[in-house]
Amino acid sequence: MTTTHSTSPSATATELDGKTALVTGSTSGIGLGIAEALARMGCSVILNGFGEPDTARAQVQRAAAGRCRVAYHGADLGKPSEIEALMRFAELEFGGIDILVNNAGIQHVASVEEFPVDKWDAILSINLSAAFHTTRLAIPHMRASNWGRIINVASVHGLVASTHKAAYVAAKHGLIGLTKVTALETARTGITCNALCPGWVETPLVQRQVEARATRDGLGTDDARSALVSEKQPSGDFVSTDQLAQVAVFLCSSAADQVRGASWNVDGGWTAQ
Numbered sequence: 001m002t003t004t005h006s007t008s009p010s011a012t013a014t015e016l017d018g019k020t021a022l023v024t025g026s027t028s029g030i031g032l033g034i035a036e037a038l039a040r041m042g043c044s045v046i047l048n049g050f051g052e053p054d055t056a057r058a059q060v061q062r063a064a065a066g067r068c069r070v071a072y073h074g075a076d077l078g079k080p081s082e083i084e085a086l087m088r089f090a091e092l093e094f095g096g097i098d099i100l101v102n103n104a105g106i107q108h109v110a111s112v113e114e115f116p117v118d119k120w121d122a123i124l125s126i127n128l129s130a131a132f133h134t135t136r137l138a139i140p141h142m143r144a145s146n147w148g149r150i151i152n153v154a155s156v157h158g159l160v161a162s163t164h165k166a167a168y169v170a171a172k173h174g175l176i177g178l179t180k181v182t183a184l185e186t187a188r189t190g191i192t193c194n195a196l197c198p199g200w201v202e203t204p205l206v207q208r209q210v211e212a213r214a215t216r217d218g219l220g221t222d223d224a225r226s227a228l229v230s231e232k233q234p235s236g237d238f239v240s241t242d243q244l245a246q247v248a249v250f251l252c253s254s255a256a257d258q259v260r261g262a263s264w265n266v267d268g269g270w271t272a273q
């Protein structure tokens, strides 16, 4: 379930050099982009998620360029006992987590009255409760070193709603609530907690919604993609994973020491409407 790879240190230092980051759900999409960006800044990275960990690990190791360690733990974040195992692994292998990026998330689309109960439970546990568990277990090490960064990948759906996404919208609104409470409880320390609120980002999670839209409206993939994005996002363009990753890097920097409890939208104007 777990593997680690040691790499040799390099002479180039950044202010994040030597920090350890856990990015949940980093085998694809936004999490993988953030993991790469943090590795490029000199952070050792613990990857997590399903799918193809070897491909993700190779990509992040390339970004690390021999400066830091890249490890993987396959905890299912829907299971608190596996989250505890992941956090024990981080403690034993790295001495604890300095940067926690709660990113793992799933989606299911259905009206409230038809929403499958098991999907509701899964979305609430992976998109919301998992962040509570990682946060409660990460904070003691951060308090001991009086430095930490917690970034919760929420969504515009933590700020506004769309139809057919009851569980997702409820979980993301909850995640923003958790972000604010964590920020207040750590306000007198060197730990900050903030949320990122992306609009449409073209990742596997959204690809499935593009395909559903194409089937529903009898559109080609390109037309379905363009219909999906322009309906909500005034810019008409997807947000890129790299753009989000750069905001995450900024939130980890000392320039963001006083950014606390923010819900930072990166949404092509979605929530300005």
Ligand code: NAD
Pocket (backbone or CB within 6 Å): 024, 025, 026, 027, 028, 029, 030, 031, 048, 049, 050, 051, 075, 076, 077, 078, 103, 104, 105, 106, 126, 127, 153, 154, 155, 156, 197, 198, 199, 200, 201, 202, 203, 204, 205, 206
């Ligand atoms: P993605 O499907 O590409 O990645 C999701 C990641 O979570 C994968 O690594 C997957 O393996 C992992 N994951 C899923 N269930 C898990 C579980 N039980 N345990 C551990 N890992 C699990 O999706 P993405 O678009 O990159 O989404 C990442 C985050 O960004 C999610 O929280 C999502 O809600 C949020 N987000 C995405 C968009 C978008 O447009 N793509 C917009 C706003 C917010």
